[in-house]
Amino acid sequence: MMNHLQDFILDDEDRRFRAEARAFLVRELEPRASSIENEDSWDSVKAVVRALGEAGYLTLMFRDLYRGWLTKPGLTHATILSEEAAAINYAFETTIGTALSCAYPLHRYATQPVRERYLGDIVGGRSVGAIGVTEPAAGSDISRLQTRITFDEASQEWVVNGLKRYISNAGVADVYIVYGVTDPAAPPGKGLSAVVVPSGTPGLTFPRRYTFMGRRGCVVGEVEMKDVRIPRDHVLGEPGQGTRIMVSMFNFERAILGGSGLGVARAAFKIAQEHAQTREAFGQKLGAKQLVWSTIAEMSWRIDAAELLTYRAAKLYDAGIVGKELAKPAAMAKLVATETAVFCADKAVQILGGDGITKEYGRAEQLYRDARALPIVGGTSDMARYLIASTDLPTLKPTL
Ligand SMILES: Cc1cc2nc3c(=O)[nH]c(=O)nc-3n(C[C@H](O)[C@H](O)[C@H](O)COP(=O)(O)OP(=O)(O)OC[C@H]3O[C@@H](n4cnc5c(N)ncnc54)[C@H](O)[C@@H]3O)c2cc1C
Incomplete structure (x- = not known):
């Protein structure tokens, strides 16, 4: 256990939370850490995500959804959870970051029906999310994004075309938050939008899974979208707010x-x-x-x-x-x-x-x-x- 000199930015409640999160992860994650690493087991990762969701830990950043004992749950606690998980198995921890990165824009920017459809399952650990920013020609430089998201007036749907790479949970996620260009005339880096693409949508495929030097147990791959059609309300915030x-x-x-x-x-x-x-x-x-x-x-x-x-x-x-x-x-x-x-x-x-x-x-x-x-x-x-x-x-x- 850390002493107070080491973690003095944290208060007693934060420390109690750390002790609780650690005990939870020792119980749920530690016994599976070997199969995650040695068998590259996504099933083991998913089982712990589910346990984490059921215990309410994926709602830490959303005070209206949180039902636990912390008086002011927030990023401090999500970060403590992440630290404790990574100390046992970093590959597993990456799924916490991805789940929260997916849940956050859904919570903040999705329309009520879209939020209800996807958010509860993600923070409940029942479904897995993915974030699609990176592309073959656009890593650090997001002004080079090639993915196009266009609105089809006739069908009142968004149509997504593009290839994303290095996407955590590609192929195993239930929902993808995809960033792309909705306004090609806007200056570089502007005119982007974020849309919600559920798995199983026709035209959504996963051409490649990468093998990395570490992070075994994680699934990271490509996400390809060819004329993927999604409903009008599946854009997050306003078009152009990406x-x-x-x-x-x-x-x-x-x-x-x-x-x-x-x-x-x-x-x-x-x-x-x-x-x-x-x-x-x-x-x-x-x-x-x-x-x-x-x-x-x-x-x-x-x-x-x-x-x-x-x-x-x-x-x-x-x-x-x-x-x-x-x-x-x-x-x-x-x-x-x-x-x-x-x-x-x-x-x-x-x-x-x-x-x-x-x-x-x-x-x-x-x-x-x-x-x-x-x-x-x-x-x-x-x-x-x-x-x-x-x-x-x-x-x-x-x-x-
Ligand atoms: C395991 C893993 C999981 C990932 N998961 C996701 C995910 O879920 N979703 C997602 O969208 N992306 C994901 N990524 C992608 C990740 O965000 C990118 O790899 C990262 O942003 C860097 O982009 P890049 O790899 O294209 O490198 P590049 O941008 O091509 O950069 C290559 C190198 O050049 C350096 N560089 C670039 N520009 C400059 C400059 N101007 N000056 C100095 N140095 C510079 C960079 O720092 C880097 O060291 C993941 C990547 C990995 C490896």
Whole structure:
């Protein structure tokens, strides 16, 4: 259990929630972590998503839906949940982030009938969502999105055409939130809309599933839409509001990703800490060697820095700071926590030596493979740096 010095941004209620979430995940996730990793088992991931939904944890960010004991549920608690899950299995944790990123725009921007049709099942853990932003020609640069969403006056339907790649839950999700261009005449990055595409819609296919170096158990693939037709009310907000919806989603997603980074970093640190205190070399415990001692110190301060930034961003959001004002703290949280995860996983492997790169000895090698995705997903570290400095140098516009 963390001491109060480490998590002092959190209050007693937050800490009680952490203890409860940890116990829940130890009970529901830990026994399945091995099948998720070793059998690449999506079924195991899904079973825990269901348990999480049934226990009400996917409503944490929606006060009108939440039925638990927290007086002010919010992003702080969603981030704690994410941290605790990632400390056990990062692949599973990614499904929490995706579920919330899907639920958030449905909750905030969908029409009442659309919200009723999809949101309850997602936050109840009965169905799985996916977010489709990235395309072959458009990753960090969303002004290059090629997906077209046009309105067919005759049938009063939206028609979607495009190819998305690197989409978490592609093919296993029940509902897809797809971003595309509704106004091709608008300036680059504008004229975007977000629409809700249910699975089973004719023209929706999943041509490819990727194999990654880590995150086993997660399904990530391509989503192709060829003349996919959806009802008029399946657009989120007003047509053309897509960029705004996407930015608001990214802001809270980055705090949650801060939580994932922290969970992975903490797990790696624990392994390194134990090994440094038990393994002997050159007449002493390994940790007593100055080089290892110094590495442990660096892992430790980086984790604390990541934790402070992550929960600062989450607390700001819960205090009502959103939009542009949240962009910098959220980017800092994501940048520092995810880079810390990579740093700590790498150092844990190094401190363990041969044990660090074998599957026979604990989870160090898994954490090392899993961590590497963190500075890429949800906006890369480079894009986070851009966001941070753009508020520090307001008179300059860098060439991206
Ligand atoms: C496991 C996984 C799951 C994912 N899940 C989803 C999902 O569910 N939905 C979704 O929409 N997307 C998803 N993504 C996509 C993810 O958001 C993108 O991979 C990410 O935004 C980067 O885009 P890209 O891969 O096209 O890289 P690019 O944008 O092509 O960038 C390549 C490299 O160049 C750097 N770079 C780009 N521009 C600049 C610049 N101006 N200056 C300096 N460096 C620059 C980037 O930081 C990066 O390091 C997922 C990706 C992965 C790996």
